[in-house]
Amino acid sequence: MRLTYPTSVKIVRVPCTGKVDVQHMLRAMEKGADGIYIVGCKEGECHYKYGNLRARRRVEQVQKILNAVGMQSERVQMYNLSSSDAPLFVKYAEEMNDRIKKLGPNPIKARAKSKDQQAA
Amino acid sequence: MIVADKKPVEEIIEYVKDSSKILVLGCNECVTVCEAGGKKEVGVLASALRMYFANQGKDATVDERTLERQCDHEYLEEIRDIADQYEAIVSIACGVGIQFTAEKYHSIPVYPGVNTRFLGVTEQRGLWTERCQACGTCILAYTGGICPVSRCAKRILNGPCGGSTKGSCEINKEVPCAWQLIIDRLKAIDRLDLYEKLFPIKDWSTDRAGGPRKVEREDVKI
Numbered sequence: 024m025r026l027t028y029p030t031s032v033k034i035v036r037v038p039c040t041g042k043v044d045v046q047h048m049l050r051a052m053e054k055g056a057d058g059i060y061i062v063g064c065k066e067g068e069c070h071y072k073y074g075n076l077r078a079r080r081r082v083e084q085v086q087k088i089l090n091a092v093g094m095q096s097e098r099v100q101m102y103n104l105s106s107s108d109a110p111l112f113v114k115y116a117e118e119m120n121d122r123i124k125k126l127g128p129n130p131i132k133a134r135a136k137s138k139d140q141q142a143a
Numbered sequence: 144m145i146v147a148d149k150k151p152v153e154e155i156i157e158y159v160k161d162s163s164k165i166l167v168l169g170c171n172e173c174v175t176v177c178e179a180g181g182k183k184e185v186g187v188l189a190s191a192l193r194m195y196f197a198n199q200g201k202d203a204t205v206d207e208r209t210l211e212r213q214c215d216h217e218y219l220e221e222i223r224d225i226a227d228q229y230e231a232i233v234s235i236a237c238g239v240g241i242q243f244t245a246e247k248y249h250s251i252p253v254y255p256g257v258n259t260r261f262l263g264v265t266e267q268r269g270l271w272t273e274r275c276q277a278c279g280t281c282i283l284a285y286t287g288g289i290c291p292v293s294r295c296a297k298r299i300l301n302g303p304c305g306g307s308t309k310g311s312c313e314i315n316k317e318v319p320c321a322w323q324l325i326i327d328r329l330k331a332i333d334r335l336d337l338y339e340k341l342f343p344i345k346d347w348s349t350d351r352a353g354g355p356r357k358v359e360r361e362d363v364k365i
Contacts, residue, residue, distance in 0.1 A: 046183060049190040053197075088187070091152035092195035131197040 024109050028116035031057075031123070040064075041074025048085045048099060055132035058098040058123040059085075062115060065103045075103060095126055144173035144264075145237040146271045147180060147257040152191050155233060158254040162230040163202065165192065167256070168222070168244065169209035170236035177271055179257045180235035182209040188235065188256060213240025219247050226251060262293075279349025279356065285337050287328030294321035300342035 037043055040063035048059050061082055063075030079101045086096035100122075102115045127133075159165050167189040175181030189207045196203035206229075210218045213236035226232070226248045234241040235256035245253035261273040276293040282300070283290060292298050296314045302322030306313030310323045329335050349356070 044183075046186045046190065049187060049194070053190050053194050088152055088191045089194075091156070092191050093198050094194060131194060134197060134200050 026109050026113045028113045029120035031120055032116045039069070039071050039074035040078035041069070041071055043078050043081065045081050045084050045088075048081070049088065052085075052089065052094070052098070052129065053131065055129050057129045057132070058100075058119060058126070060100040060102055060115070060119045062102045062104060062112065065105055068105070094130060097122060098126060098129070144176050144262070145239070145259060146177045146261050146263040146273075147174050147235075147237050147259045148177075149179050149184065149235075150256055150258055152188070152195075155188065155254065155256050156192065156195055159192065159231050159233060160195075162252075163204065164228060164230045165203065165205045166222070166226070166229045166232045167192070167205060167207050168213065168232050168234045168236070169207075170213045170234075170240050171209055171211045172214075172236075174236055174240075174257065176265065180237070182207075184235055185209050188233065192233075210236075212236075213244055216247075219244060222248075277351075278345075278347070280346050282342075282345065285340075285342070286325045287332060287334065287337070289321060289325045289328055291321045291325065294319075294324070300345055 040061050043061055048061075051059055061078050063078050064070065066075060066079075069075045082099055082101040085099045089096045089099060100119060102119075104111045104115065167185050169175070169180050169182055169185035171181065174184075178184065185207045189205045192205045193203075196205070208222060208225075210221060212218045213234060229251055232244060232248065232251055232253045233256045234244050234253055236244070237257070238255070238259035241253060241255045260271075262275040262277060263271045263273045266272050273293050275290060278292050282292070291300060291302060295302060296312055296318070297304055299322070302325070303320050304313075304322075307320040307323055310320055312318040312320050326335075326338060329338050347353075
């Protein structure tokens, strides 16, 4: 198919979305990621039974924490698709890319940058 | 184990928002098992606090540390050298650990990061239920190993009461009637004779009503 998706998306491969922990997502946000989305198998079709359902719960937890600290929770999302569905993968990547573009850069990163500039 | 529940991040932020050097202190024991105050939760809370401060444009350091226990001198001593650097400690151990940390580090404010709930068990992942109220005079030998003090809403010793319906308590159908459980269990171990006996008035002087309690054992004192 040779489909293309936004270059802003960096893929971190994990054996199952159940491997992704709240801490991993928070660390990424803390270090300045503009957004994170977890792409798991379709619900009910997890090879490890509940990995994708756990990931969804964890994404919800991260969203709650982001809200609590005053950051937009929409920066973190959960998507599900079949591993052979490339067009849907591209659609989700574009959707997420658009969402983040609308939200702008991670406020933490933006603040750190402006501080660096002030210091310089 | 002692079961605790996480406090909302907003509440913890409210405690420490004016501090600029904070230590989030976890405990490797009960609160780790009930996933409220272990190393992982320390990481999550510290990360949330760092993001909060960064988002506010405030320079603040939030460090992480998890002790083996916060209810023993020797483990709490491990932070002796570093404690003075902090303007605030958020302890996510149980209420015991939080208090002991505060006692030991007298001049540093120690804030709770969890709500300590009860002595209980992990029924399944994410579900903890109460089993003991530490009344100080255990009667489990007579009740088939099921505690009417912690599991009966009325704490009655000669039950069930009239509110027991189809094995459930009247306060909530989801709550099993402790006395139904006791009878079923005594039947299973062929000790229904214990149920026939009237329970004498229990000695409640060892319960919390007598004020803070202590256990003193000469045989283990050094």
